[in-house]
Amino acid sequence: MAWKTMSVMRVRFNEGKVPRQMERSNMRYVDEFRDPELITKASEEIRRLADPARHYRIMEVCGGHTHAIYRFGLKDILPSNIELIHGPGCPVCVLPMGRIDDGLAIAGDRNIIFAAFGDMMRVPGAHGSPFEHKARGADVRIVYSPADALELAKKYPEREVMFFAIGFETTAPSTALTLMSAKAQGIRNFSVFCNHVTIVPAIRAILDSPDMRLDGFIGPGHVSTVIGCRPYEWIARNEGKPVVTSGFEPLDLLQSIVMLLRQLHAGEARVENQYKRVVPWEGNRAALKVMAEVFELRPYFEWRGLGFISQSALRIGDKYAMWDAEQRYAVPDTRVADPKSAQCGEVLKGVLKPAQCKLFGKECTPEHPIGALMVSSEGSCAAYYNYEYRKSLVTRIASVA
């Protein structure tokens, strides 16, 4: 009952204007929700469908979803027996530290320009982050696009540009097209240090994990624009768990939860597409084609927190060997175990909540991240810290005052 009153208040709140200076704060407003009436309806439908005798564990695979879930406080809207588990879909978070060290070791050669997305810059390696290496004299540059890194190579023909590529299938096609462009233009002072990973084997690893019990998945949004919905069909068919690919707005996420609950209620397991306005069922053929042209599957690859997963990552194929940094330079093949005290793996698998890690909010904060989950805004620790933990600090301070 109390919840119902709250939802009505939220809708009413929408009629007023939110002062400008408040827009920047971390607090949430119904004003930002598309169709508040539909939000209320979806929430009511969730309450109706959720069996009070059951506890639902639903994993959102994508880091963008994790960010949105915390930002919009969806936990407060959901009944307490629906638990959202944050999945492995944050590319920065699952990259093992040793790969960062390997990339930065190559950049120890001062003729090399190390180019990477901004998200990578504060991620700690065993000997510091890319930014810290820059301070020590390495030529580290932020690029916003792999095509940007290729432009750098054209601009500095006497230097060698290495693009440190990360990302799931959303990003891999852009790297592939850039490599095709480098080959077509004969640009030889450019290479890619490839860390692209694929989402489905990670989901499989999570489902195989013995301490994991899940009821269904909110499937990734933008990864699915590339791979489509078919690659998730085995999850429904073999594992008996529904999957709904979802958009990123609060209403999208709530509707996806409704769709999952309807299936669970009816004892069904299918793949459904809530994000039809962007995700074609068959994916993007052109993107899949360029990925097949440039990449091949690695036999195995290490994931931070999940360990080695077979056929879970991409490497650059023979046709593009000349542009493969791992073939071009000596790679130290560094292996770094995460600090024992940090429990990134358990958090990543959803076994622990971020705040249950011993370092959370103490040694490990977004300002001084120890684990990668604290670095990216899509990492569950940073999202939890920014939207839940800080808020609880403020409340505690207010209640004392």
Added chain:
Amino acid sequence: MCLAIPGKIVELVAGQNLVGTVEVTGVRRKVQLGLLEDDMPKVGDWILIHVGFAMSKISEQDAMEQMRLLRALGETEQAMEEIRGYGLEDDVGHEGPIQ
């Protein structure tokens, strides 16, 4: 980095294969259109951009909602920095917002 930025195609760049100029809240930049080869956008179409590449066509309304979502997630600044940062420009003189 998972979240995509909406933009409107204002021009298809002549002489450059599969490159278009998009406008994102008043800032114009080139983006790669190669991933939409099977369904090339026209001038006036709206697209979602990810790391400098158009990844899908969307409706104008969805583009507005996507911008609103980025604002709510506090990622507008990062998105605009990204748009400004695409180093795909030949004509540096055109940098900055177009009035």
